[in-house]
Amino acid sequence: MITGELRNKVDRIWEIFWTGGITNPLEVIEQFTYLLFIKQLDEIEAIKENEAHFLGVEHKELFPSDSPYLRWSKFKNLEASEMYRIVQNEVFPFIKTLHQNGNSAYSKYMGDAIFKIPTPQMLSKLVDGIDGLNMQDRDTKGDIYEYLLSKIATAGTNGQFRTPRHIIKMMVELVKPTPSDIIVDPAMGTAGFLVAAQEYLRDNHADLFLNAGLREHFNNTMFYGFDMDRTMLRIGAMNMLLHGVDNPNIEYRDSLSEQNTDKEKYTLVLANPPFKGSLDYEAVSSDLLKVVKTKKTELLFLALNLRILKKGGRSATIVPDGVLFGSSNAHKEIRKELIENNKLEAVISMPSGVFKPYAGVSTAILIFTKTGTGGTDKVWFYDMKADGYSLDDKRQPVAENDIPDIIQRFNNLDGENDRKRTEQSFFVDVEEIRNNGYDLTINKYKEIEYEKVExxxxxxxxxxxxxxxxxxxxxxxxxxxxxxx
Missing domain, CATH: 1.20.5 (Single alpha-helices involved in coiled-coils or other helix-helix interfaces)
Structure with a gap:
């Protein structure tokens, strides 16, 4: 989450778009992202050139040597009208034709990208503003993306809740991706979970890049993401490419439809699927309806996770609180399926302010392993009360933060056996959950200690x-x- 000077700089750039006539938030983000991408291509190329020079090895150039003004560091110093001509007629066509084999996620979704900045003066102001953003740090880059996405006015009405990056990072650290995993987000948005997973692997399994087979897997067959919004797909593809994943498998797909035939293909699902919005019930896969007959997308996505995971595959998925206690047959059946036929490991309840300012819904994270044969003997519950930010619309940093405690405790569950029901985390035996109609609400099992007042x-x-x-x-x-x- 960005604050202070950096946030003010981004706001000023946003205002340039707005006053220049580009007022649709998605279009602003799209054009903003193109310019960020062009700048970062040049920065990444400069780093590779320096590394090659330092090591005394040959460098394969990304930019044609006969077109120096394709690079941000060159065209940014030109007069406004000349800069506009070069960006519109040379730079933009160049970035659209990167990965010309046509099979990469990048080439698929850049093909219909349109340069919409209307005037040289506006472009010059935008280039000056973006040139002042320090994008070298991976976390800062992600924070800027997240802040831009928080400005999408429709986020709270079409079901596309933007998952805060610190929550994404926590979920990734709970499931610990491995170099051999095949990771999918069936409702990927801007690919936040996939970006965080690759960051985790770089930080914790850097040696995978020394193995030719694992490196090939990382770049081509590890990451899968699906969405029904082509703008999100474009932003997601650029996001992954800028984070060093050469060829993620990002596709336009309605994950819940009959057209999605994936079955037992992935080893890890990371997702925050839509909780509301339109659903074409007639197009929903019959396989999913056999598991849970419902129009509620949050229940259908849980059924989908079970179908697309390989045996032994894991899932960390955000669900609205209603999934935990809903009394309909569909709600009960999906909870029963997770508990009786698979291994439900954890229910982490989060406060409603986590998704503010664009949604006030209460949510939980379900962590489970697909077994097909059961295995749930007890379920770990955690009552998250703070995530490091205020739970109002401002979401300012605060000292209270349960996330480090959640990660530490989940990675040492043997130490949780003796925890009392009055504490923030504890185990509940599966038989007790059965007797409560598979209710997974933490308050159903939590005990409150009342102090005697004299x-x-x-x-x-x-x-x-x-x-x-x-x-x-x-x-x-x-x-x-x-x-x-």
Whole structure:
């Protein structure tokens, strides 16, 4: 989450778009992202050139040597009209034709991208503003993306809740991706989960890049993401490419439809699927409806996760609270399926403010492993009360943060066996959950300790009230005396 000077710079750039006539938030993000992408291509190329020079090895150039002004560092110094001509007629066509084999996610979704900045003066202002953004740090880059996405006015009405990056990172650290995983987000948005997963692997399994087979897997067959919004697909593809994944499998797909035939293909699902919005019930896969007959997307996505995971595959998925306690047959059946036929490991309840300012819904994270044969003996519950940010619309950083505790405890579950129901985390035996109709609400099992409060005898309290009354009367008398003087 960005604050202070960086946030002000981004706001000023957003205002340039707005006053220049580009007022659709998705279009602003799209054009903003193209320019960020062009700038970062140049920065990445400069780093590779320096590394090659330092190591004394040959560097395969990304930019044609006969077209120096394709690079941000060159065209940014040109006069406005000349800069506009080069960006519109040379730079933009160049980035659209990167990965010319036509099979990469990038080439698929850049093909119909349109340069919409209307005037040289506006482009010049935007280039000056973006040139002042420090995008070298991976976290800062992600924070800027997240802040841009938070500006999408429709986010709270079409079901596309933007998952905060610190929540994404927590979920990734809970499931610990491995170099051999095949990772999917069936409702990927801007590919936040996939970006965080590759960051985790770089930080914790850097040696995978020394293995030719694992490196090939990382770049071509590890990451899958699906969405029905082509703008999101474009932004997601650029996001992954800029984070160093050469060829993610990002596709336009309605994951819940009959056209999605994936079955037992992935080893890890990371998702925050839509909770509401339109659903073409007639197009929903019959395989999913056999598991849970419903129009609720949050239940259908859980059924989808079970279908697309390989045996032994894991899932960390955000669901609205209603999934935990809903009394319909569909709600009960999906909870029963997770518990009786697979291994439900954890239910982490999150406060409603996590998705503010664009949604106030209460949510939870379900972590489970697909077994097909059961295996749930007890379920770990955690009552998250703070995530490091205020739970109002401002979402300012605060000291209270349960996330480190959640990660530490989940990675050491043996130490949780003796935790009492009055504490923030504890185990619940599966038999107790069965007896409660598979209810997964933490408050169903949490015990509250009430402190015994000792009150004074009524005669003592009455005496105090009399004393106060006498003080008030004395005060009134004093005021009267002052007025009559």
């Amino acid at each position: 009150y004074d005898h009524p005669t003592v309290i009455l005496a105090r009230i009399k004393d106060l009354e006498e003080e008030i009367i004395a005060g009134i008398k004093q005021l009267e005396d002052m007025i009559n003087e």
